Amino acid sequence: MKKGMDALKVKYKLGALILDTEDNELIIIFDNDCGGIEKMRYFKLVKNVSLTWIENKIISVINEVSAYKNLTKVFQKAIKDVDVDTYATTYGIGIHTVLMSEEELRNKSKAIFNLLDNKGIKYKLQYSRAMWVLKIVISKSKENLKKINTLKI
Numbered sequence: 001m002k003k004g005m006d007a008l009k010v011k012y013k014l015g016a017l018i019l020d021t022e023d024n025e026l027i028i029i030f031d032n033d034c035g036g037i038e039k040m041r042y043f044k045l046v047k048n049v050s051l052t053w054i055e056n057k058i059i060s061v062i063n064e065v066s067a068y069k070n071l072t073k074v075f076q077k078a079i080k081d082v083d084v085d086t087y088a089t090t091y092g093i094g095i096h097t098v099l100m101s102e103e104e105l106r107n108k109s110k111a112i113f114n115l116l117d118n119k120g121i122k123y124k125l126q127y128s129r130a131m132w133v134l135k136i137v138i139s140k141s142k143e144n145l146k147k148i149n150t151l152k153i
Contacts, residue, residue, distance in 0.1 A: 004051040012058050019049070026054060028061055064140070074151050075112075084108040092123060092138035097131065105134065112136065121147050 001019070009017045018027040026049075075093055076086070085096040093112070097105050116123055122139040138144065 001051070005054070008051065008055055008058060012062060014058070017054075017058075019054070026057060028058055074148065084112070086112075091135060093136040094128075095134040095136065097127075097134050109134065115151070119147050119150060 005017050005019060008014070014028060016027070020027060087094050087096075095105070095109060095112070100108070116136070116138075122141070122144050124137050126135040126137055127133065128135065138148070
């Protein structure tokens, strides 16, 4: 199994691939190419873990990150005239809020929310722990992804 895990790590250019049978989880660490920050994903293991099952989980994570990386480009084009500092994430879009008043954030973000609302794109808002980033967490449903693809310019 270790040899197969090492091969998957090389094949998918992972920073680490750890199978933790004691805590019953698979830990995948990789560079998601969205700002160069490494991300971790945890999956609860099924009873009979095979290399195929692990590879399918890796592909799932990589596809999700790639989808959001591509969608970020779509959003950047769609909101190019908005005066707000946004960046790509695996959850959707982050908006820097440092040194912004609530009113300024609301006014600058209005165009983004109008765009999402007008297209019927489902999302929810969250703040980072330090309250420096407003997170637009975009639903990953198939219907939502179809709507997002209509934003392509």
